Amino acid sequence: MARFVTLKRKYFLYGGLFVLIALVSVFGVNVFRSLQASSTPTEVEPELKILSIEFEPQIEIRDISYEGQVFKGMQTLNEDSFKISAIVQNMTEKMITDIPVKLTISAIEDKSKSMSKEGKIPTLEPGETARIVFENIEALGDAQGKSATAGQHEMILAIKANSEGGILQNTEARVIFNVDTSVK
CATH class of the missing domain: 1.20.5 (Single alpha-helices involved in coiled-coils or other helix-helix interfaces)
Incomplete structure (x- = not known):
């Protein structure tokens, strides 16, 4: 059926x-x-890596009070003259030559106050590290225990591309710190 x-x-x-x-x-x-x-974007391995940046005298992280307001964890230098060094590593499989490194420091409160120094790393073998030092740097401002913005600086460490030397990428590191000579 x-x-x-x-x-x-x-x-x-x-x-x-x-x-x-x-x-x-x-x-x-x-x-x-x-x-x-x-x-x-895919993550690209940099050709040159900035492994570390050191200040001499060392930057101290402190809680500082300006005009009755507490600023926690400020990176503070207590000298108005200092030096900065950086360790750079070649991350490629080729030798790189004539590596231009530029250090620029500007006052955050007044952008017209700026200084820069240039250096050059002659050669870096694959995987090798080099240390570059910038000495006799004068602070562009000093908080002197009174103002939170008067001593603030921005430091930019830049490695520029140099196709003749084998560098095709720019690399940059930034640090914001405060100069206050009244802090001991």
């Missing part, structure tokens, strides 16, 4: 809409993932 199955059109329509919505959702998620993957 034969059985007949009947489907009401509204159930057939609802089932079709459900399948259509599911397919559109899957398609939308796949497109979103591919767009997101292509828009995020």
Whole structure:
């Protein structure tokens, strides 16, 4: 004996809409993932890495009070003359020559106060490190225990690209610190 199955059109329509919505959702998620993957930059290993930056005298991290307001964890130098050294490492598989390194210090309160010094690392073998030192740096301002902004400095250590020497990327490090000679 034969059985007949009947489907009401509204159930057939609802089932079709459900399948259509599911397919559109899957398609939308796949497109979103591919767009997101292509828009995020891949992390590039730098050719030269700045491993460390040292100040002499050393920067101290302190809680300092100016005009009754406490500033926690300020990086503070208590001398107005100092030197900065950096350790740079070659991360490539090739020898790099004539590496230009530029140190720029500017006062945060007054951007017109700025100084810069340039240095050069002659050669770096693959994986080798070099230390570059910038001496006799004078502070551009001093908080003197009175103002939180008068002694603030921004230091930028930049390694510029030099295609003749084999460097194709710029590398930069920034440090914000405070000079306050009244802190002992």
